[in-house]
Amino acid sequence: MNLRTEIAESLRFSxxxxxxxxxxxxxxxxxxVIGVVTVSLMSMAIDGVSKSFLKSISTLGSDILYLEKxxxxxxxxxxxxxxxxxxxxxxxxxxxxxxxxxxxxxxxAHQPCSVKYRTESISGVFLEGCTPEYAAINSYAFIxxxxxxxxxxxxxxxxxxxxxxxxxxxxxxAPAVGHKIKINGINYEIVGTMEKRGTFMGFSxxxxxxxxxxxxxxxxxxxxxxxxxxxxxxMRNVEEMTEEIRGAMRKVRRLxxxxxxxxxxxxxxVLLTTFNKVTGVxxxxxxxxxxxxxFVGGIGIMNIMFVSVAERTREIGLRKALGARRRTILxxxxxxxxxxxxxxxxxxxxxxWCLKPVVNHYIPASISFKTVAFALFIAAATGIVSGYIPAxxxxxxxxxxxxxxE
Amino acid sequence: MAEALIQxxxxxxxxxxxxxxxxxxxxxxxxxxxxxxxAIMGPSGSGKSTLMNILGCLDTPxxxxxxxxxxxxSDMDDNELADIRNxxxxxxxxxxNLLARSTAFHNVELPLIYAGVPSYDRRQxxxxxxxxxxxxxxxxxxxxxxxxxQRQRVAIxxxxxxxxxxxxxxxxxxxxxxxxxxxxxxxFDKLHQDGNTIIxxxxxxxxxxxxxxxxRIRDGKIASDESRNSxxxxxx
Numbered sequence: 001m002n003l004r005t006e007i008a009e010s011l012r013f014s015x016x017x018x019x020x021x022x023x024x025x026x027x028x029x030x031x032x033v034i035g036v037v038t039v040s041l042m043s044m045a046i047d048g049v050s051k052s053f054l055k056s057i058s059t060l061g062s063d064i065l066y067l068e069k070x071x072x073x074x075x076x077x078x079x080x081x082x083x084x085x086x087x088x089x090x091x092x093x094x095x096x097x098x099x100x101x102x103x104x105x106x107x108x109a110h111q112p113c114s115v116k117y118r119t120e121s122i123s124g125v126f127l128e129g130c131t132p133e134y135a136a137i138n139s140y141a142f143i144x145x146x147x148x149x150x151x152x153x154x155x156x157x158x159x160x161x162x163x164x165x166x167x168x169x170x171x172x173x174a175p176a177v178g179h180k181i182k183i184n185g186i187n188y189e190i191v192g193t194m195e196k197r198g199t200f201m202g203f204s205x206x207x208x209x210x211x212x213x214x215x216x217x218x219x220x221x222x223x224x225x226x227x228x229x230x231x232x233x234x235m236r237n238v239e240e241m242t243e244e245i246r247g248a249m250r251k252v253r254r255l256x257x258x259x260x261x262x263x264x265x266x267x268x269x270v271l272l273t274t275f276n277k278v279t280g281v282x283x284x285x286x287x288x289x290x291x292x293x294x295f296v297g298g299i300g301i302m303n304i305m306f307v308s309v310a311e312r313t314r315e316i317g318l319r320k321a322l323g324a325r326r327r328t329i330l331x332x333x334x335x336x337x338x339x340x341x342x343x344x345x346x347x348x349x350x351x352x353w354c355l356k357p358v359v360n361h362y363i364p365a366s367i368s369f370k371t372v373a374f375a376l377f378i379a380a381a382t383g384i385v386s387g388y389i390p391a392x393x394x395x396x397x398x399x400x401x402x403x404x405x406e
Numbered sequence: 407m408a409e410a411l412i413q414x415x416x417x418x419x420x421x422x423x424x425x426x427x428x429x430x431x432x433x434x435x436x437x438x439x440x441x442x443x444x445a446i447m448g449p450s451g452s453g454k455s456t457l458m459n460i461l462g463c464l465d466t467p468x469x470x471x472x473x474x475x476x477x478x479x480s481d482m483d484d485n486e487l488a489d490i491r492n493x494x495x496x497x498x499x500x501x502x503n504l505l506a507r508s509t510a511f512h513n514v515e516l517p518l519i520y521a522g523v524p525s526y527d528r529r530q531x532x533x534x535x536x537x538x539x540x541x542x543x544x545x546x547x548x549x550x551x552x553x554x555x556q557r558q559r560v561a562i563x564x565x566x567x568x569x570x571x572x573x574x575x576x577x578x579x580x581x582x583x584x585x586x587x588x589x590x591x592x593x594f595d596k597l598h599q600d601g602n603t604i605i606x607x608x609x610x611x612x613x614x615x616x617x618x619x620x621x622r623i624r625d626g627k628i629a630s631d632e633s634r635n636s637x638x639x640x641x642x
Contacts, residue, residue: 002522009519016507318503321464322564323492323520325485399464403503 006328007335014336017308025340028304032344032379033351035294040352040367040375041359042290046283047371048363053275056200062268063235064137065242067095067105067228067249071264073274084262087226089217091252095228098248103241105230106133107213111220115209116182117170125166126208127183129216135161137231143167145177145192152191153212158219160188163208167193183209186219242267294378297344298386305337305390316394317402330395337387338380345379410473411571411603412438412461417470419456430456432626433470438605440571443598445606445614448623455576457623458607462497462574463490475571492520496565500577502557504549510536510560511545517568535563539593555586562593566602573597573604579613591616 018025066072069084092107099105108130114123128134135147148159160183167176176190188211197205213226232241242265249263309316316329349372359365419431430453438444448454459465460472463479466487472480475494482490497503504513514536518528536545539559549557558578565573575594579587595616598604606617614620619633 005519005522005525012512020507314503315505318499318505319516319520320488321462321491321495321497321503322517323488323568325488325520327485328520400459403464403499 006331009328010332010335011339013332014339017312017336018339021308024304028300029340029344029347031297031300032294032341032382033348035290035297035382036345036348036375036379037351037355038290038293039287039378040349040371041355042286043283043371043374044352044356044359044365044367045363046279046286047368048359048365050279051366052364053279057268057271057275059198059200059205061138061231063232063238064268065230065232065245066266067230067245068264068266069225069227069262071270072266073270085253087228087263089214089226091249092226092228094252095248098251099245103230103233103245104133104137105228106131106137107226107228108134109213109216109226111216113184113209113220115166115170116185117179120170122166122169124207126163126203127216128208128210129213130210131213134210134229137229140197141195143193143195144175145190147210148191148212153214156214156218157212158186158188158215159191159212161192161194161210162190163194163206163210164196165204165206166209183211184220238267291378294382298382301337301340301383302386302390304340305333305387306393308336309333309390309394312394313397313402313405316397317399317405320397320399321403326395329397330391333391333394334384334387337391338383341379341383342376345376348379349375410437411440411442411475412436413471413473414460415471415473417460417467417472419453419460419465420468429626431460431467434626434628436621436628436631438603440603441598441601443594443604443606443616443618445608445617445620446623447608447611447614447620448629449609452623453626454607454609454623456626458574458576458605461572461605462495463487488520492517493568494571496562496568496570496573498558498561498565498573498575498578500580502549502554502561502581504557504560504564506549509546509548510541510552510563513549513560514563514567517564521568532563532567535567536560538566539563553586554582555589558582558586558590559593562590562597566597571603573602574607575604576607577609578606579608579610587613 067087069087087107089107092105096105108128110126110128112123113125113127114121115125131153132147132149140147142161143164145161147161148157151157152159160181162170162176170176170181171179171193176193179190180187181190182188194206199205217226230245232238234241246261246265249265250261253262255262319329349367352375353367356365356367414434414436417431417434417436418429421428421430434457446454446457456465460467463474463482464487466472466482467480470480471478474490477490479487479490491497504510505516508516511532514532515528518531523531533542533545536542539562541556541559541563544552544556544560549560552560558581562573562578565575573594578594579590582590591613594604594606604617606613608614619631621631622629
């Protein structure tokens, strides 16, 4: 008996079984539908979170190192970090003397502030103190004017550059360069306005204002921690370069050999690995939990397949008498389970697709080919796994006993 | 006489029922040649069903030799037995055993599917056999749309469709009224005249009387084995 006729006959067999017990088929399928909906929604959510995170993190730039007092993702014990000195401007100047010929680097520090222009005032603006190199490192683009220059930084000049949202909120599209605004009550002159940059992990990068870091440290009582952004000219040697920067910074900090670093060099990569680790855990936990609902569906399938086998005992006996081999019977019942599950998988995916707009409201959701393939694979696997034992029982039945069954 | 189609040599069948061992068949030796029309008779519990199951290759003997059409069936495995049943045996059951949700045509086609016959040939053969049993115009009907006699005809067509060596009928008229039963028995007579080997398992004397040879089983043994040269006069 060739495989094609065997499968065709199996399909006919399972279809007639499903049609004979429509209500039962619907209820059993429902279990799988629910399982597939939860699994595909879960994988949709995980995909969505990953995508938005990766989009965010790309704004950090893969070729920028962040030299900071503490590491972003630190497993070190708190008492080792306790006595760390802040990074201050003299450190930055010395580091620049040591490696400034090979790297572009800029100190930066941020804090919230409130801004006022005539009668318009906004608070919670992201005030960022830095040097002109910061604009070069992050490739800022301008609508009008320019970034402040080194003379203005060295001279502690009260000049500022407006991020796109801040500019729009205060000036509503009118020319701004040359006008004066008040930052926390102190006058600053606008020298440039910036193009839109987007968001980072849900925070607007445009709700910002840039001033010379020297001025920031002089003007505002609450002194933020200074960090240093360093652009790596060649990513292929990033390990070596990190080592070089580390060496230079140790010199700047006057660390003896044997003393451990009292600063950290952070990379986008670190966030990425941590994120992958975290999403990996969330994904497996989430899929495990949602998988449980599919497991329950699978038990339903197995249960109903046992019933189906018991009901059709006589028919199995007859088919065996007519020459059906074990494999043929096995295939017929497996096909029945598979059919229920794939049907459930397709309906489940359809439902998940309908729910997509709802999910999209919270996180960017998309149904990728991967999700579809995954859901169908899981559904089919459930069918085969839970159908196998009942099907095997059918296949191994003794034809004499089966024919005698009432 | 023609070659021995069925050869049973000292065949025993016993079942382990836990507390005791039941000997259903005790050293049965039997030969049936091609073209014979044999009735196997016996009261219930005599072992005739066990004998039928062994002859139909649904079961294998505990000991002894069973050669069917030159092949030793006694020690075949499940799948080999399935193939033998498919090719050599045509079953007709008391309760018809048709697939309720399938048409007469599909019921008849089923053994051909298991034999791996291509779709086009299946159609040709199944249609021919259905016409042969007088159901050429009922092919698309499902069993519940057919009378008892018609159902048994479908079952007979299904039994014949693979051109088996033996037609094995287990109480074929048991679920039919007398008139319909006679009709079916006439069909068996005709099939016998066409050269088919028929084994009829029954406990009804008048059904058995239509065969040319009657083998009586009692307590797992052959009690008598009588042959007649001419059949009973056929008067409807």
